[in-house]
Amino acid sequence: MKYAFYPGCVSRGGCPELYPSAVKVAEKLGIELEELKDAGCTGAGVLPQYVSDPINARTFAKAERLGLPVMTICSTCQGVMAQANYRLKDDPKYREKINREYLADEGLEYKGTTEVKHLLWVLFEDYGIERLQALIRRPLKGLKVSPFYGCFLRRPPEAITPTKELNRRKAYLDELIGLLGADMADISGKGKCCGFPILSANEENSLAMVAKHTGESKEKGADFMVTPCPLCHLNLDGNQPRAESQTGKEIDLPILHLPQFLGLALGFNPDEMNLKRHIVSTTEVESKVNMMS
Amino acid sequence: MQVTFKVYRKDPEKDGKPTRSNYTLELAEDATVHDALLKIRDEIDSTLAFRASCARGYCGECMVRVNGSARLACTAKVPDYLKKGPEISLDPLRNVPVIKDLVFDWDAFMWNKIKQVRPWLEADGSAVNGEQPVSDAAMQDLRKVMSCFYCGMCDEGCTVLPVDFDFLGPAALTKAYRLAFDPRNKDSREQVKIVEKPKGIWDCVHCYEADEHCPRGIEPTKRIVALRDQAFKSGITHEAVARHHASLAASVKESGWVDEGRLAIESEGVTNIKGLMKLLPTAAKALARGKAPIPFMHSKRPEADRIKKIFEKAEQEEK
C-alpha cells in the first residue's frame, strides 16, 4: 500500500508537530509514503482558481507518473485539490488547455486518473477498519472526544464524491472515535468552519468561531477535540487563548491532530506524538493516556 | 390523519418570551404544512401569525422550520414528517430575529442586506436603440443565479451569521455576483469593490454550507469565490486581505509553498505595530513550544522556479 504523499505546508510550518506524527503513524500502519517534494502549494483556497488549478494539475501529473494516488493530511489541501481535480477530470477541454499551456513546458501531462484522498478516507476505504483495529494497542477508554472535520472535508459534494460515499465520508471521524475506544462528545459545529480563512479579514468573527466550537465541546465534557485539518488546528489551538480573552471565558480545550489521536491508540506515547508542542496544554490528556499504558 | 403541531409562539405585545402552542387537527393525506397552518388559523386559533404568498413553491415567502429543518411550508408534505410520530414542530428560521410567532424579520435577515450590495445594473449608455447581442452562455449563468427565489436557506445554513449577524450573507452576495458578472453592467469593478468592504466577500469562510442548503443548486459559495477571484485579478481593495494575499502569493511564487511565519507578519502589515504586538504573546508562546515556524528557516521547494513560472503565466493570461 503506497501513496504519493502530499503533506501540505502547515504540517511543517505552523503545525510542525503534525508531519513527524503522520510519518510515524503511517510507518506503524505499514502505509508506504513517497513524498511529492517538488509539488507546489494547493492555493489553500486563497489563490484564485486560475492560478491554483494549473499548479494542482502539475501535482496530479507527477503522482500519475508515479502511478500512485495522492494522500493528504490536511482537510484544506484535500478540499482544494479535490475540487481542482473534479474540474480537470470532468472537463477534458479544460484539462487539455492546462496541459498545453502550463505543463507541456516541463514535459508533463495530466491524463485525469489521479485520486486524491485524505488519510481519514484512506483508513476507511483502502486500509480497512479490521486491519486498523487489529493494531490498536491502547484503546482510549474513558476519554471523551469531539470530532471537528474541517469544512473542506465535507463540502462541496463534488469534492467528496463518489456520491454514494458522501454520507459515509461525512461521518468517518465520528466512527473512528468509537473504533479507537473513546467516547464521543458530539458538537453541533463539527462540520462547520473553524474561522481560520477569515483570520486576516475579520479576526473578531474568526475568534468568535473558535470560542463557539471549543466552548461547546468543553461544555459537553470533552477531554479534547480531534481534527484532520491543521488549519483548523492553527485556529482552534493556536488562537484559543485569544478567543478566550475576546469572550472573557476560559476554555482550555486541547486540540489533537488526527495522526496524533491515531498514534496514541496505536501505542505511541504522547511525547512521540509531539503533544507538548501545542499551545493549549495537553498535560491532562497526557496523564490520562499515560495511566492507560 | 390526525396530527399535532407544536408551534413556536412569540407575542411582541406581551412579554415577548417564546412559548409553544399545540394544535391537534384532522388533515387530508396530501396536506401540506401550509394547508395545516391555514386550517389552524381559520378553525382553531386566529391569532397565529405566519406568512405565505404563492402557496405553490414559486416565491419563498413561507419558509419555516419543520421538525427543525428549513422548508417551504407550501411544498412540505405533512406525511413526510410523521415518521417518528404524530407530532410536528414548527419554528421560525434560525439566525433571524422573530417578530411574531412564525413571522420573522425578512428585512433584517435579507432585504436590507441585499440593498447594501447596490443591487441594480448600471446600464451601459451605448447603443440605446435596438438589441445588444450577448452570448447565451453568459445569460444562462445569470438565469441560473436569478432562479433564486429568496428563500433564505443559504443564509439559514451560513456559518458566519451565527457569530456575526451583520455579515451580508450568501443571498446578498449572490445578488452581487448577478450584477458583477452581467456583461451589460457598465461598471462591474465598482460592484466588486462594494462587496469587498467589511462584512462582504472577504468575511465569507467559503465553507460551502450555502451550496449544500440552496434548494435550486445556485451554489452561492462558488459565486462568492468567483467574486473573490475577480477582486484578485483587478487588485484587492480590502487592505488586510490584500496584504495576506500578496504575502501568500509572493511566498508561493518565490519558494513554491507557504512561509507561514512570513505570512503571519506580513498579513498584519509591517507598519502595523499594534497588530504585531497582538501577535507577540501567541508567537512567543508558540516559539517556546516549538510550534511556530521560524521565518528565516523557510526554504525553497525543489523546482520552485517551475511553480513561479506557472503562477506568472496564469496571472498574465487572466489580465
Place this chain on the structure above:
Amino acid sequence: MQEFDVLVIGGGASGLRAAVAAKRAGASVGLVSKVHPLRTNSAIAQGGLNAPLARDDSPDSLAADMFIAGDELCDRGVVKAFTQEAAKDVLWLERMGVPFNRDKDGRLDLRAFGSNRRNRTCYADDRTGHIVLQVLHEQFQREQIPSFAEWFVTSLVVEGRTCAGAIALDLRSGKLESFSARSTILASGGFTRSYLPSTASLGTTGDGQSLAYEAGARLMDMEVIQFHPTVFPKKQGLLITEAALNAGALIVDQNGNSITDLTGMPRHKICLAIQHAMQNGGGSVSLDLRPIGKEKMRGYFPQTQELLRTVAGLDATKDLVPIRPLAHRPIGGIETNGAGETSVAGLFAAGECACNGLNGAGRLAGNALTEAVVFGRRTGEAAAKHAAAGSKAAFPTAKLADEEKQLARIFSPETSADSLGKIHSELGHLMNEKVGVIRSAAGLQEALAQIQTLKERYSKLRVKNPSRIYNYELTSYLELGSMLTLAEVVALAAQARTESRGAHHRSDFPERDDTNWKSHTLLSRAEGQPRMQKKAVAAG
C-alpha cells in the same frame, strides 16, 4: 402622514414599472404593497413577453393576432399604442438586465407561444415573470423610492370626485397611516383567488378593484376572465406554461389520444376543447410532456420540472399530468384609458387590476407582462404629469380617525361556527362551477343568489384576533370582502352579456352577437347598488 406626488399601490411588475417611470419623470414617489414586491403574483408568470422584433414581424401583425384573441372587443387606439411601444419597452427590460434567452448570434431568442402567428415571445427559461420582477425591483431600488412593504391599504380617500391618496395599515406595527398624494396608481393585481383552485397567489384578491369600485370608479368587462388550459388542478392549482405545447407537449384524453390539434389556437378555445372532452368523455384530460424530451425539459422548463416534482409529486419526463382549465387572469378591471386614467380624478390604474380595452375578450398569450411594462410606464408618466400640473387636493385629516373607528367595528371576541375559510371555500367552488369556463342564465342566477347568502354570512363575521400586528385574520377578512364584492359584479356582468365572445362563453348563447354586444360592460355603484351600463368598442 406620508406625502408623495405619486402613490403606487401594488409591488408587482406594473406597480414597480409605474413607480420607476414616475420617479424618472421627476415626481416624488412612494410604493405600498401588502407583500414584499418579490413575493407578488408577477413572479408566477412563466411563458414570456411579446414584442414584434422579428424581421417578419410588425406592430400590425401583433395587432392582428390580438384582434383574433380579443374576439373583436379590443379598443383599437389602445392596441395601436401598445403594439408600437411593446418592442421599446421589452428592449428597455433587456437593457436593465433581464437575461433573456439568446439565439446563436446572441440576439433575443423569439419563441413561438400560444396563438401568436409569429415568433415574438422573449423569455427567460420558464421563469420570465420571476426574473423580470427581480430586474424591475432592482431598478426600483436604484431610484431610491420609499417602499412600504407589508402595508395593507384599507381605503382610498376621495373628496369631491378627486382622489387625494389612501389609508394603509402597517402589518408590522399595526398602525394606520395616511398617504397623501396628487396622483394615486392602483397596480394591485387580479382577483382570481375568488376561484378555488386557480392559478393565483393568496393575495390575488381584487383589493384594488374593490377599493376603486367603492370610491366610485367604473369596472369594465368584469365577466371576461381568462382561464388557463394547462393547470394541474389539485391543491392550489399549478400552472404549466403553454410554451410546453409549442415545444411538443400534447393534451390527451383518458385513452391517451390527443384531443385535437391545438397549435395556434387561442387559450379560450383550448379551454373549451378540454372542457368538452371532460364532459363528453366523462373523464380526465392530461398533459403529456414526454414528447418534449428530457434534455429540452431540463434546459427550457427547469422550474416546471421542479414544481411538478415538489408540488404534484410527478416526474414530467415519465408521468402524465392531469389538467383542467382554471381561472388565471382577469381581463376586465378598473376602466382606464391608454394613460391609465380612471373615471375618478387623480386615480390611475395599471396592469392586472385595470382594463383599458387592450385585450378585448381574450388576451393573447405572452401579452400580460408586456402589458404590465408598457402600461405601467405609461401610467407612471401620466400620473407624474398629472401631479405636476394639477393643484393638490387637501387631504382630509379627519379621515384617519374615521378609519380607526371603521376598523374597530370589525373586531369582536365572539366566536362563530362559521369562518372566513368556509365562506371563501364555498365562494371559490361556486365561482368555478357556475361562473367558470362555460356559463348559463340559470347557473348565473343561482350564483348570484348564493353570493348574496355568502355576503350575509360574511356580514355577521367579526375578527376575533384583537391584535393589529401581523393579524392575517384581519387582512383575510378584508380580502374576502373584496372578493365577494367582485364576485357579484362578475356574475352580474356575465348575466348581462347574452352572447359568447372570447373567454366569456354562454351555453345558452353560444354565438357571438355583434349586433347587440360589440360593447363593453361597465359596472359602477349607484346608491349602494351595482349599476350596469354598456360602452361601445372604440373604433379608432
